[in-house]
Structures are given as C-alpha cells and as structure tokens.
Amino acid sequence: MFNVLVIxxxxxEEECIISTIKKLEEDIDSFDxxxxxxxxxxxxxxxxxDSTKSVLKDNKANFISLPLNLGIGGAVSCGYxxxxxxxxxxxxxxxxxxxxxxxxxxxxxxxxYENAAxxxxxxxxxxxxxxxxxxxxxxxxxxxxxxxxFCSGQKVSDCTSGYRAVNxxxxxxxxxxxxxxxxxxxxxxxAKLNRARIKEIPVIMKERVSGKSSIRPIHSMYYMLKVSxxxxxxxxxxxxxxxxxx
Amino acid sequence: xxxxxQLFMICAEVLYFVLIFTFLKKKTLSLKYTFLWLFAxxxxxxxxxxxxxxxxxxxxxxxxxxxxxxxxxxxxxIIIILMSxxxxxxxxxxxxxxxxxxxxxxxxxxRELEEKDK
Numbered sequence: 001m002f003n004v005l006v007i008x009x010x011x012x013e014e015e016c017i018i019s020t021i022k023k024l025e026e027d028i029d030s031f032d033x034x035x036x037x038x039x040x041x042x043x044x045x046x047x048x049x050d051s052t053k054s055v056l057k058d059n060k061a062n063f064i065s066l067p068l069n070l071g072i073g074g075a076v077s078c079g080y081x082x083x084x085x086x087x088x089x090x091x092x093x094x095x096x097x098x099x100x101x102x103x104x105x106x107x108x109x110x111x112x113y114e115n116a117a118x119x120x121x122x123x124x125x126x127x128x129x130x131x132x133x134x135x136x137x138x139x140x141x142x143x144x145x146x147x148x149x150f151c152s153g154q155k156v157s158d159c160t161s162g163y164r165a166v167n168x169x170x171x172x173x174x175x176x177x178x179x180x181x182x183x184x185x186x187x188x189x190x191a192k193l194n195r196a197r198i199k200e201i202p203v204i205m206k207e208r209v210s211g212k213s214s215i216r217p218i219h220s221m222y223y224m225l226k227v228s229x230x231x232x233x234x235x236x237x238x239x240x241x242x243x244x245x246x
Numbered sequence: 247x248x249x250x251x252q253l254f255m256i257c258a259e260v261l262y263f264v265l266i267f268t269f270l271k272k273k274t275l276s277l278k279y280t281f282l283w284l285f286a287x288x289x290x291x292x293x294x295x296x297x298x299x300x301x302x303x304x305x306x307x308x309x310x311x312x313x314x315x316x317x318x319x320x321x322x323x324i325i326i327i328l329m330s331x332x333x334x335x336x337x338x339x340x341x342x343x344x345x346x347x348x349x350x351x352x353x354x355x356x357r358e359l360e361e362k363d364k
Contacts, residue, residue, distance in 0.1 A: 044350075066350045070343055078347040085351065180343075 004109050004165075005088040006041040007079030009072055010096035014050045017043065017096050018059050024094070024102040031106045037113060039105065042082055043096065046075040072162075077178035080166075084175045091174075092165040099131075100163045104203045108165040111199050118196040120165040121188070122203035123158035130204030140224055144185050147228055151235040152192040157200055159185040170196055179230065182223055186230050193238040255294040262287050282330055286323040293319075 006024065010017050021041065028039040043063040045053050047070075056063040064082060066075065076093055083091040090112050094100045104122055111117040124130055125141075132138065144159050162184050166174060170191055179186040192198060266283055269275040293300040304315035 064350045064354045066346055067353075068342070068346045070346055074343050074347065078350060081347055082351055082354075 002037045002090070002109075002113055003088045004037060004039045004090040004092060004105070005079070005083045005086070006039060006102070006105065007076060007083070007091055007093050008041060008043045008096045009046060009075040009079065009093070010043050010048065010052055011046040011069070011072075011075070012048045012050045012052060013096045014048070014052045014055050016098045017052060018055060018061070020094075020096055020098055020102075021059070021061055024105075027102040027105060033106065033113075037106070037109060040088075041094075042079060044075040044079050046070060046072070071181060073178055073180040073183040076162075076183065077174060080171050080175035080178065083171050088171065089168055090165050091171050093162050095162055099205050099207070101204060101206065104163070104201075107201055107203075108163070111201070112165055112167045116197075117199035118167050118170055119188075119191050119198045121156065121158065121161055121198065121200045122163035122205075123156070123161055123200040124203060124205045125157040126200060126202035127204075129202070131207045137220075140220060143224070144227060144231075147231055148185060148189055148192075151231050152189045154188060154192040154198055156188060156198070159188055161203075161205075163203060163205070166191075170194070182227050185227050186234055189231050189234045193234065252294055252297065256291070259287060259291050259294065279330070279334065282323075282327050286327070289323075290319075 008017075008020065008024075013020075021043070024041055031037070031039070041062060043056055043061055045056060045063055045065040047066050047068055053063075053065050056065075064078060066078060070078070079093070080091055090109055092105060092108055094102060094105070100122070108120045108122055111120045124132065125138075141158065141160055145156055148159050149155050164184075173191065173194055174187065177190065179190070188198065263284075266275070266280060266287070270277060270280060300315070301312060304312060307315070309315040309318065
C-alpha cells in the first residue's frame with residue numbers, strides 16, 4: 001500500500017475548514033487506485049485565535065494543534081514531521097482556506113507513485129484557468145520564478161503555489177529543514193539543490209473563501225525582498241556544502 | 247589621557263566586572279554568553295592602564311582623535327555583542343519551534359490513546 005498524507009495547515013479557518021475536509025473525503029472516495037494508494041489527512045491548527053480547534057474537535061477531525069503560533073512554515077514542517085514519524089510515502093500540502101481543490105490530489109500523487117518525480121507542484125499558470133490573482137502579483141511571481149531558475153536551474157511557472165506533493169526522501173529533508181516565513185519558493189530551491197526531480201502539473205485554483213493570504217499587499221515589497229535574499233543565501237550555503245564534501 | 251580620567255575609567259571598569267560577576271553568581275547570566283562581555287571589559291581595562299598602547303594602535307588605523315577611536319572601539323564591541331545576541335535569539339526560536347511541533351504531535355498521540363481507552 002502506498003500511503004499519502006494530506007497536510008492541511010489552518011489558521012483562523014473556522015468557517016471553511018470542515019467543508020474543506022468533507023470535500024476532501026468525498027474526493028478521496030471517488031479516486032481510482034483505491035486498492036493501491038491510500039489517502040489520510042491531518043489538519044495542523046496553527047494556534048488559531050478563533051474556534052478552529054473546537055470545530056475540529058467537535059467534528060472528530062484528525063488534527064494536530066500547535067500550542068504556539070509558528071506561522072505557515074512551522075505548521076507545514078510540523079506536518080512533514082508527522083508524516084515522517086508515521087512513515088508516509090507522500091505528503092501533500094493543501095491549504096485549508098478552500099483555494100486548493102482536493103480533486104487534484106491523485107494527479108499530484110501519480111507522478112511520484114510512478115517514480116517519475118520527487119516533488120510535484122500544482123500550478124495555476126500552465127493552463128491559465130481559474131483564479132489567476134492580480135497582475136501585480138503575477139509579475140512578482142514571474143520575477144521569483146526567474147530568480148529561482150537563476151539560482152537553482154529549476155524552471156517553475158508557479159513558485160508560490162503551496163499545493164505540492166513530496167516523496168519520502170524530501171519529507172525527510174523538509175521535516176528537519178523547512179524555510180520559516182514565506183516558505184514556498186525557497187522550498188523549491190532547497191529541494192532542487194538536493195537534486196530533486198520537480199514536476200509541475202496544471203491545476204485550477206479558486207479564490208479563497210475566507211481567511212487572509214499570508215501575503216498582504218503592504219508586505220509584498222518585504223515579501224519579494226525577503227524571498228529573493230533567502231533564495232540567494234540558500235544557494236550560497238549550498239555551494240559551501242558541496243566544497244566541503246570534496 | 248589625564249590621570250583623573252584614567253582613575254575614573256578604572257573605577258567604572260571595576261564596577262562593570264563586579265556587576266557581571268554578581269549576575270554570574272546569581273546565575274541570571276550564563277557564562278557561555280558572558281565571555282564576549284568579559285573580553286570587551288578586559289580589552290578596555292588594558293587600554294586604560296596602558297593608554298599609549300591604545301593611542302599607537304589608533305594611529306596605526308589612521309584615526310587622529312583619541313576620543314573618536316575610543317568611541318569606535320565601544321561601538322565595535324556593542325555591535326559584536328548585538329550580533330551574538332541576534333544569533334542566540336535565532337537559535338532559540340529554532341529550538342522553540344521544534345519543541346512546539348514535537349509537543350503538538352505528542353499531544354495528538356495522547357488524545358488518540360485516551361480516546362481508545364474510553
């Protein structure tokens with residue numbers, strides 16, 4: 001049996017976390033390959049200020065509740081730790097705010113199941129369907145895509161997409177060493193520099209139902225700067241590592 | 247450097263060391279993080295006792311005014327100490343994060359076991 005863990009980070013998502021889980025369970029039921037691939041999910045409640053925790057408890061959801069707010073990076077890497085401890089073959093990150101459609105879970109898993117990739121990213125810009133976000137944001141993502149290619153040689157079309165599947169080897173990498181603040185772009189670089197085979201598949205994303213993006217407009221400049229620098233540092237640190245190995 | 251200034255400086259530095267050692271004795275400071283403070287204090291003490299050493303060093307660096315050299319040295323030490331503090335904070339943030347995660351995973355396990363018992 002090939003076990004897949006869906007990691008759902010949630011911060012103040014009391015309104016839509018249950019509907020996300022229900023949709024997820026329905027989608028999992030509808031997948032083929034049922035005898036070969038088994039899906040579980042775990043919600044990581046990042047110390048929400050609203051009633052997310054009690055909602056999860058009342059609905060008997062499978063969840064981990066962090067006693068301190070660690071931010072998206074800390075929550076997701078907690079999910080990877082959990083996946084590593086429970087020996088999952090694949091971990092998929094799925095945002096709790098309804099942006100990611102759980103119907104694509106199987107599509108994200110299959111390339112790893114067939115050993116065609118180590119990491120599979122769901123990109124909304126391949127077929128350019130569904131929610132495409134503002135043009136300013138797209139430009140920012142374009143710049144980061146270029147910067148990632150420049151620093152690691154990896155071509156991606158949607159580097160900020162959190163919707164991604166990771167195999168066992170990289171679960172291990174991410175559980176011990178996952179970027180903290182704005183983790184998605186940097187995580188790609190880290191994996192690539194560790195020789196990951198990264199594949200992108202087209203997905204359709206929805207506009208978030210509730211909750212706020214972790215990237216607010218005022219912070220976008222800071223976001224770009226911080227992510228670009230951290231990618232560069234990631235690259236420089238890796239160079240040193242390689243020299244040591246020699 | 248005048249003798250008055252020299253005496254004043256020595257008094258101030260003695261007070262500085264007394265403070266550090268009091269904190270160390272009370273264990274409100276751990277020695278590991280105090281080495282930089284002690285080192286800075288010792289350098290300052292050496293320069294107060296042998297001012298010519300300091301003056302010559304400053305001339306070597308191309309600083310003409312002694313007071314400016316003194317300030318530069320102080321600021322240098324403060325920056326180094328601040329950097330070491332930032333590095334300590336970063337390390338601790340990292341540790342707290344790991345602890346929080348492990349704790350949350352354990353809490354989940356506990357919850358599951360308790361439910362099984364019921």
